Amino acid sequence: MAKHHVIVGGGPAATNAVETIRQFDADSTIILVSDEPAHSRMALPYWLSGQIPREHVLTGDEAYFQRLGVQCRVPARAVKLDAQNKKLTLDSGEELSFDTLLIATGSSPLKLDIPGVDLPGVQPLWTLDHTQSVLQYTETLSKPQVAFIGAGFIGFIVLNAMYKRGWELCVVERQEHVLPRMLDAQAAAVVQDWLAARGVEVHCGTTVREIRSGQNGQKLLVLENGQELPADVVIVAIGVKPNVDWLEGSGLEIDQGVVIDDHCRTNMPDIYAAGDVAQGPVLFSDQKEIHAIQPTAVDHGRVAGANMAGQDISYPGSLSMNVVDICGLQAASFGRWDAPEATVIANPSRHIYRKLCWQEDQPVGAIFLGQANDLGMLNDVGMVKGMLQTQTRLGPWKRFLEENPFDIRRPFIACQVAAKLARFRLLGRPSQPRGYRFQGGEAVATPGPGHASYVHTKPQTDSSSSG
Numbered sequence: 028m029a030k031h032h033v034i035v036g037g038g039p040a041a042t043n044a045v046e047t048i049r050q051f052d053a054d055s056t057i058i059l060v061s062d063e064p065a066h067s068r069m070a071l072p073y074w075l076s077g078q079i080p081r082e083h084v085l086t087g088d089e090a091y092f093q094r095l096g097v098q099c100r101v102p103a104r105a106v107k108l109d110a111q112n113k114k115l116t117l118d119s120g121e122e123l124s125f126d127t128l129l130i131a132t133g134s135s136p137l138k139l140d141i142p143g144v145d146l147p148g149v150q151p152l153w154t155l156d157h158t159q160s161v162l163q164y165t166e167t168l169s170k171p172q173v174a175f176i177g178a179g180f181i182g183f184i185v186l187n188a189m190y191k192r193g194w195e196l197c198v199v200e201r202q203e204h205v206l207p208r209m210l211d212a213q214a215a216a217v218v219q220d221w222l223a224a225r226g227v228e229v230h231c232g233t234t235v236r237e238i239r240s241g242q243n244g245q246k247l248l249v250l251e252n253g254q255e256l257p258a259d260v261v262i263v264a265i266g267v268k269p270n271v272d273w274l275e276g277s278g279l280e281i282d283q284g285v286v287i288d289d290h291c292r293t294n295m296p297d298i299y300a301a302g303d304v305a306q307g308p309v310l311f312s313d314q315k316e317i318h319a320i321q322p323t324a325v326d327h328g329r330v331a332g333a334n335m336a337g338q339d340i341s342y343p344g345s346l347s348m349n350v351v352d353i354c355g356l357q358a359a360s361f362g363r364w365d366a367p368e369a370t371v372i373a374n375p376s377r378h379i380y381r382k383l384c385w386q387e388d389q390p391v392g393a394i395f396l397g398q399a400n401d402l403g404m405l406n407d408v409g410m411v412k413g414m415l416q417t418q419t420r421l422g423p424w425k426r427f428l429e430e431n432p433f434d435i436r437r438p439f440i441a442c443q444v445a446a447k448l449a450r451f452r453l454l455g456r457p458s459q460p461r462g463y464r465f466q467g468g469e470a471v472a473t474p475g476p477g478h479a480s481y482v483h484t485k486p487q488t489d490s491s492s493s494g
């Protein structure tokens with residue numbers, strides 16, 4: 028008998044689950060419940076920087092979901108779950124019953140509790156509406172001044188988008204250095220030096236005590252250390268929390284998020300969770316964690332979708348990874364980047380920093396800093412990520428890397444990491460294209476001159492095309 032699936036959420040975890048269910052099961056009913064249109068938050072900064080229109084942030088429209096045979100309840104909120112009787116209540120009062128349910132409600136920005144947080148122009152940047160509101164607020168200003176409260180991964184992604192617009196930026200971080208959950212102190216010092224040279228003011232080891240209203244919509248941030256910073260817009264980016272409040276009393280096991288196993292199952296039968304809301308298995312640790320990143324949301328969504336459709340897919344665990352362009356400096360960190368045994372190489376004056384962390388002969392974490400146009404560095408980042416994802420032990424190549432930290436290619440090839448990556452299939456078969464592009468557009472590759480020699484295919488000549 029055809030199953031009845033309900034999916035709550037409209038982000039990457041939810042959409043990947045919907046598409047995966049359909050790949051395995053053409054006949055089931057699928058209902059998608061989301062309070063925002065289906066979209067990818069990680070595309071918001073490109074809209075903010077003016078590189079794409081709003082519509083390109085969306086990951087599906089009515090026609091697309093109709094083609095997939097999905098009934099959409101958008102906008103609608105799930106407000107209550109009766110897990111025993113398999114019933115979901117929406118804010119409209121509608122009750123949906125289900126055979127399987129996916130909870131993919133993501134996370135929300137943490138609120139700051141200081142005077143002035145309700146002033147116009149003080150906000151997080153997490154949703155479509157938040158992005159729209161910053162664009163509207165700044166449209167009449169020739170060079171908006173923006174202050175960030177919090178210097179974490181998301182804050183810096185947003186900061187980079189504003190830097191591209193040429194806005195005047197400053198950052199306040201209560202920890203002793205920027206990106207405290209992504210970089211060690213030595214790497215962060217390199218980032219701070221890079222930012223200083225680009226006119227981005229950084230204030231660490233202090234907090235904002237109060238935001239005062241000034242003239243013409245301007246605000247004044249008063250810091251604990253007494254300093255005052257002017258700003259037109261204040262972005263509060265102090266972290267996120269999983270959207271689990273509505274699940275209170277449902278019987279689901281909730282720790283920091285909804286606890287899931289290697290099949291993305293919760294403790295209640297036929298109820299799954301995925302993405303930022305889910306606390307699941309991770310690589311290089313026995314503890315379950317929330318990673319709150321897009322790759323984990325996509326993997327969870329695909330694994331949950333396959334299992335909801337009757338497959339038996341287990342998941343090796345997510346790799347924590349944060350990669351961000353900071354005003355032209357690429358920063359990447361993976362896995363246990365704070366593990367005690369590490370090979371470090373640094374050239375702060377050239378803004379280069381590499382750290383490879385070990386557990387015996389196995390890389391378990393890494394930090395990379397280098398200029399965003401350094402393709403050699405970007406290749407190395409990709410190769411180290413591959414070593415981590417395949418959990419490769421390097422044997423004698425560990426010694427080689429300790430002596431030659433810039434020569435990642437040789438151990439990568441010798442340990443057959445590429446072959447392992449090529450064999451790996453999350454769902455046991457090749458992934459399929461999504462089948463959605465805004466207004467049915469085609470993907471067009473437009474490599475810049477610096478990339479051309481790496482990504483251009485061979486020119487079609489008579490001999491090459493006939494062979």
Ligand SMILES: Cc1cc2nc3c(=O)[nH]c(=O)nc-3n(C[C@H](O)[C@H](O)[C@H](O)COP(=O)(O)OP(=O)(O)OC[C@H]3O[C@@H](n4cnc5c(N)ncnc54)[C@H](O)[C@@H]3O)c2cc1C
Pocket residue numbers: 035036037038039040041060061062063064067068069070071072103104105106131132133134152153154181184185270273301302303304319320321322324350
């Ligand atoms: C500006 C920005 C840039 C980012 N850049 C990156 C990046 O470069 N790399 C990266 O890895 N990650 C990035 N992220 C993080 C990434 O977007 C998230 O990890 C990802 O969106 C999580 O996907 P999700 O599907 O779990 O949740 P979400 O994308 O948050 O989707 C959940 C959806 O469910 C809806 N919802 C919540 N509660 C309910 C309810 N009760 N009923 C109905 N609907 C509900 C929410 O409104 C939302 O639309 C970025 C995030 C932001 C905000």
